Structure formats: structure tokens, C-alpha cells
Amino acid sequence: MRSVVLLSGGIDPVSGRPAPPAGEIAAIGLALSVGGAVGGLHAGAPVPALRQAAGHGLEQVDCLQGGGDAVAVLAEALFAAPPDLVLAGRQARGGEDSGMLPYLLAERLDWPLLSGVVAIGATAEGWLAVTIGLAQGARRPAQIRLPCILCAHDAAPAPPFVFDRARRAVLRVVPVTGEEGPGMVAVEGTERPYRARPRLIGTASGGGGTVLEHPDPAEAARVLRDHLRALGMLAPPREGAADA
Amino acid sequence: MRARRDPRAERARCLVPGGARPRLARAGEAVVGAGPRERAVISIEAPAFWVAVVVEAPDGRLDRWARQSVGAARVLAGAEGGVVALLAGTAGGDALGEAGADRVVPLDGGIGPDAMPEMMLAALAPFVPRHVVLAETPAGGDWARRLAARAGWPIQTGVEMLSARQAIRPVGGMRRERAAAPARVLTLPRDRVASHGGTRREGRWCPAPERPADRGRMRVGPVVTATAAGIPLAEAPFVMAAGQGVVDFERFHALSRLLGATEGASRVVCDAGLMPRAAQVGASGTVLDARCYLAFGIAGAPQHLQGLGKVEHVVAVNTDLHAAIVARAGLSIIADAQAVMPALLDLLREEG
Numbered sequence: 288m289r290s291v292v293l294l295s296g297g298i299d300p301v302s303g304r305p306a307p308p309a310g311e312i313a314a315i316g317l318a319l320s321v322g323g324a325v326g327g328l329h330a331g332a333p334v335p336a337l338r339q340a341a342g343h344g345l346e347q348v349d350c351l352q353g354g355g356d357a358v359a360v361l362a363e364a365l366f367a368a369p370p371d372l373v374l375a376g377r378q379a380r381g382g383e384d385s386g387m388l389p390y391l392l393a394e395r396l397d398w399p400l401l402s403g404v405v406a407i408g409a410t411a412e413g414w415l416a417v418t419i420g421l422a423q424g425a426r427r428p429a430q431i432r433l434p435c436i437l438c439a440h441d442a443a444p445a446p447p448f449v450f451d452r453a454r455r456a457v458l459r460v461v462p463v464t465g466e467e468g469p470g471m472v473a474v475e476g477t478e479r480p481y482r483a484r485p486r487l488i489g490t491a492s493g494g495g496g497t498v499l500e501h502p503d504p505a506e507a508a509r510v511l512r513d514h515l516r517a518l519g520m521l522a523p524p525r526e527g528a529a530d531a
Numbered sequence: 532m533r534a535r536r537d538p539r540a541e542r543a544r545c546l547v548p549g550g551a552r553p554r555l556a557r558a559g560e561a562v563v564g565a566g567p568r569e570r571a572v573i574s575i576e577a578p579a580f581w582v583a584v585v586v587e588a589p590d591g592r593l594d595r596w597a598r599q600s601v602g603a604a605r606v607l608a609g610a611e612g613g614v615v616a617l618l619a620g621t622a623g624g625d626a627l628g629e630a631g632a633d634r635v636v637p638l639d640g641g642i643g644p645d646a647m648p649e650m651m652l653a654a655l656a657p658f659v660p661r662h663v664v665l666a667e668t669p670a671g672g673d674w675a676r677r678l679a680a681r682a683g684w685p686i687q688t689g690v691e692m693l694s695a696r697q698a699i700r701p702v703g704g705m706r707r708e709r710a711a712a713p714a715r716v717l718t719l720p721r722d723r724v725a726s727h728g729g730t731r732r733e734g735r736w737c738p739a740p741e742r743p744a745d746r747g748r749m750r751v752g753p754v755v756t757a758t759a760a761g762i763p764l765a766e767a768p769f770v771m772a773a774g775q776g777v778v779d780f781e782r783f784h785a786l787s788r789l790l791g792a793t794e795g796a797s798r799v800v801c802d803a804g805l806m807p808r809a810a811q812v813g814a815s816g817t818v819l820d821a822r823c824y825l826a827f828g829i830a831g832a833p834q835h836l837q838g839l840g841k842v843e844h845v846v847a848v849n850t851d852l853h854a855a856i857v858a859r860a861g862l863s864i865i866a867d868a869q870a871v872m873p874a875l876l877d878l879l880r881e882e883g
């Protein structure tokens with residue numbers, strides 16, 4: 288099994304220093320859990336964040352330098368030497384940050400894609416078993432045909448950083464011919480420093496709620512049960528329940 | 532300048548949403564003075580253009596985020612446009628009209644992510660929407676990107692501010708932002724755009740699209756929900772917490788098991804070693820993402836309330852009517868936690 292992890296470079300949102308996004312480190316962890324050969328792939332010149340990502344378990348990162356559109360360049364490289372498995376993070380950090388690249392790549396290669404992967408299981412007859420992480424701790428098993436693209440869940444276990452591995456990692460520059468593709472849609476608009484805007488505050492129960500003063504315990508319990516049921520936190524009563 | 536009074540709106544506020552009956556006032560008695568009356572509904576035949584929104588309702592109810600995405604579609608539709616909601620799930624009859632949708636197209640819930648873009652495109656085809664809005668949930672964010680990639684439509688993900696003319700989203704690792712005209716596909720984080728507060732819309736049901744052929748490239752199994760005790764506190768949908776007012780922890784644990792709630796606690800309780808440190812809710816503990824927070828004997832100190840920022844519904848049981856948590860709660864029961872917990876246990880056990 289040969290896996291390729293897509294690396295974007297990236298910066299730390301707080302310090303602005305080069306750092307790989309959490310999702311890409313999680314993707315390296317997933318690739319290592321599968322076993323076999325694991326390599327990094329980056330569209331663009333070698334940048335320091337790639338070395339940091341490699342410190343989490345990659346020996347070599349191929350940097351496709353000179354190309355135009357990232358999707359076209361990556362698709363060509365993956366088409367020329369197809370791996371069994373391509374892994375990516377949820378979204379890059381430091382560029383457009385839309386999380387679209389794996390999807391455009393899957394479309395271009397006509398490979399299946401699954402996102403939010405927290406664990407990878409066994410392969411059988413060309414199918415790979417994976418576990419998808421959903422909101423609030425829920426999980427969903429799935430199987431996907433190889434070769435495929437998997438986007439790692441940010442919470443998938445991250446392999447530890449080893450400084451020596453980062454220092455010794457090989458960032459191999461692979462020159463590619465620049466070919467403009469329709470891949471990423473050009474972006475317009477005005478760019479400026481980020482301004483944090485407050486989120487809306489929940490209006491559902493922003494104070495001024497119902498108050499029940501000194502009810503007897505049975506009455507309080509009934510009101511609580513009905514309220515929780517109305518909020519959908521409690522399953523509806525079973526047929527023929529005592530006092531429905 | 533003083534705002535003019537709007538007696539109609541004031542009366543409407545005294546009714547439960549939908550206006551079917553008066554809501555209970557703080558003191559517990561019903562607000563009177565408003566009899567049943569006709570509910571205003573806006574229905575629209577042929578709007579100038581359509582804006583689509585994909586709504587998830589896996590358990591048959593629209594949560595706040597889903598309502599906000601319909602609200603965002605209404606913002607983009609303005610006065611002339613209509614909103615069509617593609618419903619992935621089973622929200623009943625009126626809920627989507629209430630939330631602001633003019634049309635509802637049900638989507639087959641059992642379909643896998645691979646076939647989702649085809650199904651969305653089939654559902655959207657009769658409407659030729661100007662924009663498609665999705666919530667940036669794990670599933671919604673995935674569908675949005677699949678749709679944009681398949682159709683070749685431009686997309687803006689994680690839009691933090693939206694008007695009919697522009698959408699603003701962070702770029703460059705959250706250090707910069709870009710303002711541009713709203714794209715064809717938009718995804719919306721939680722609590723960025725208000726849900727629709729105006730008159731309810733018709734929410735007319737339209738036929739479901741044909742189920743597209745499966746491409747046989749992936750098989751997705753059923754969702755396995757985590758047990759309440761196994762969910763990390765930060766992810767738990769329902770948290771039940773103990774403060775200084777709880778002494779009967781045996782009953783507290785029994786009740787949390789029966790309710791299927793994840794356990795939390797105030798700092799004082801963790802300091803005393805009555806609950807593990809990992810259970811601490813608040814500024815120096817865990818910030819919750821729960822839908823419901825049930826607090827027994829918690830005063831609601833500012834440091835504690837900071838942990839409840841995102842919680843939709845707070846329910847408090849406290850002996851003190853003037854505790855800060857009572858002001859944050861949608862329902863407060865002024866009573867001894869040691870009396871209410873066993874009564875609730877008995878009631879739930881009786882039900883089976």
C-alpha cells in the first residue's frame with residue numbers, strides 16, 4: 288500500500304509563523320496507521336512548514352515547483368504514478384483556506400472521496416474500511432474503493448513531532464511544466480486584516496425564562512421531564528406509560 | 532429618539548411561536564388578552580429568482596444552525612427572491628415555513644455522500660438558484676464542497692458576515708479576511724447570521740427528485756451515537772452539572788445515566804474532589820457546545836457562565852431565586868436539588 292499525504296505549507300493563526308495545519312498532521316497519522324510507504328506531496332516551492340510536517344513522520348516531501356494551478360499539477364503527478372491512497376487535511380491555513388482542493392482533485396481524477404475520517408481499518412478486495420467522525424461524538428463506519436482520497440478529521444490522533452526527523456527529511460524539488468487549468472476558481476473582492484466579529488448570542492433562552500417557585504418535588508419533576516422532552520433531550524414516553 | 536411602540540408585535544410576543552396559545556409569563560400564569568386569530572402567511576408564486584438552502588434535520592427538528600441557514604438564504608433573497616429549502620431529514624410540516632422557506636424539497640436521507648451532489652443538482656434544476664446556502668456542519672460542509680466541485684461553481688466557505696451584496700470570510704489562516712459579492716455556494720458557521728424573524732412563509736412541499744444511480748464506489752454504514760459517558764464534555768449535546776448545592780452524588784450519577792446526559796460540575800465541586808477535574812465547566816474548565824445544560828445547585832458565577840456561551844437551553848434547579856444562573860435559564864425550578872433529583876428519578880423509572 289502506498290500513501291501520499293497532501294501538504295499545504297501553512298501558518299499558525301496566532302503567531303503567523305510557518306506551521307502545518309492540525310488536519311494535515313492528523314492525515315500523516317492516518318497514513319502511518321495504514322503502513323507501507325508514505326510520502327508527502329506539495330504543489331509549490333519548498334517552505335519551512337513542510338519540514339515541520341515531515342517531523343511528524345515523513346521521510347520525503349516532493350515539491351512540485353513551477354506549475355500553475357495546484358489542482359492540475361497535483362492531478363498530473365498523481366496520475367503519472369498513482370498511489371493507493373491520498374490523504375489531506377480538512378482545510379489549509381494561510382491561503383484561500385476553503386478546503387476545496389481535495390474535492391477538485393477527486394473530481395479531476397474521478398476518485399471517490401470521504402471527509403472527516405478519524406480512523407482507517409483493513410483493506411479487503413480493493414475496499415478500505417474507514418471510520419467517519421460526526422458532531423457530538425457520533426461515528427459512522429464506511430467502506431471506500433481504492434484508490435481514493437480521504438480528508439482527515441482534525442481530531443484524528445496526531446503522531447508526535449520528532450525534531451531530528453524534521454531536520455533529516457528530504458524536501459525534493461520536482462520541476463513541472465506550468466499548465467493553467469480551470470481548477471480553483473479565481474477569487475475577487477477586497478482583502479484586509481481579519482476583524483473578529485462577535486457571534487450572535489442564543490435568543491432561545493437568553494434569560495427571562497419560566498420560573499417555578501417552591502413546587503412540590505413531584506410537580507418539579509413533571510415540569511422538568513416535560514421541558515426536557517420538548518427540547519428533544521429525552522425520548523418520547525413508551526406506549527401505555529403510567530401518566531402520559 | 533424613542534422607538535415607537537408596536538402593539539401588534541407586543542401582543543405577538545405574548546404568544547408561543549406560531550401564535551396558537553399564550554406563553555407562560557415569568558410568574559407562572561398565562562398572559563391573557565389575545566384570543567386565537569388568523570396566522571399571517573406569505574406565499575409567493577413566481578419570485579424574480581430563487582435562493583436555495585440545504586437543511587439538515589436528522590432527528591426531525593430544525594436546530595438553531597439550520598434556522599440560521601434559512602435566515603441567510605432569506606437575506607440573499609431580499610424582497611424579490613424566493614427561498615427553496617432542500618430538506619435532508621424529516622422536519623415536520625410547518626417548521627420550515629416558520630423558519631422562512633417558501634418551498635420545501637425533500638431529499639432522500641438514506642443516500643450516501645457520493646450521490647449527494649447529483650441529487651442536489653436534480654432538486655435544484657427546476658429552480659436555477661442564484662445561491663445555495665449550507666451550514667458548515669460536518670455533513671453540510673462536505674456536501675457544499677462536493678456540489679461546488681461537481682458543478683464547477685465558485686464557493687465561499689465559513690462566511691462570517693452576510694448581506695445581499697457581500698459576504699466576508701476569513702482567509703490566510705484567520706489573519707486576513709476577504710469581502711466579495713456572495714458566491715454561488717456559501718457555507719455558514721454557527722451563530723453568524725440571525726434566523727428569520729419576520730412573517731412565516733408558506734413552506735409549500737414540492738416533489739422529491741429522482742434518486743440518482745449509485746456509483747458503487749463507497750458504502751456508508753449507520754451512524755453510531757456515542758454513549759453519554761463516552762462523549763468528551765466539549766462535544767456533548769446534553770450536559771447535567773452539579774454545584775455546591777448537590778450533596779447526594781449517588782442520585783446525581785443515577786439520574787445522569789437515566790437521562791443519558793454527560794456529567795459536568797462547577798469548580799468548587801471539582802476542587803473538593805467530588806467530581807473529576809475533567810468535568811469542570813467554565814473559564815478554567817471546558818467550554819460547552821451542548822444543546823441543553825441542566826444545572827443542579829450551581830450559582831452561575833461569571834467564570835462558570837463563560838463555559839455556557841454556546842449552550843442553547845439552560846435549565847436550573849436552585850434554592851436561590853436570585854442566583855445568576857436563574858437569569859440565564861429558560862426554565863428555573865426554585866427547590867432543593869436533593870428533593871427534585873429523587874422525584875425525577877422515580878418519575879423516569881415509573882415510565883420505564
Ligand SMILES: Cc1cc2nc3c(=O)[nH]c(=O)nc-3n(C[C@H](O)[C@H](O)[C@H](O)COP(=O)(O)OP(=O)(O)OC[C@H]3O[C@@H](n4cnc5c(N)ncnc54)[C@H](O)[C@@H]3O)c2cc1C
Nearest residue numbers: 774775776797798813814815816828830832834850851868
Ligand atoms: C480565576 C477564577 C477562575 C474560575 N474558573 C471557574 C470555572 O472554570 N468554572 C467554575 O465553575 N468556577 C470557576 N471559578 C469559581 C467561581 O467563581 C465560583 O466560585 C464557582 O463557580 C461557584 O460554584 P457553585 O455555583 O457550585 O457554588 P456556590 O457559589 O456555593 O453556589 C451554590 C449554589 O447552590 C445553591 N444551593 C445550595 N443548596 C442547594 C440545594 N440544597 N438545592 C439546590 N440548590 C442549592 C445556592 O443557592 C447557590 O446558588 C473561578 C474562579 C476564579 C477566581
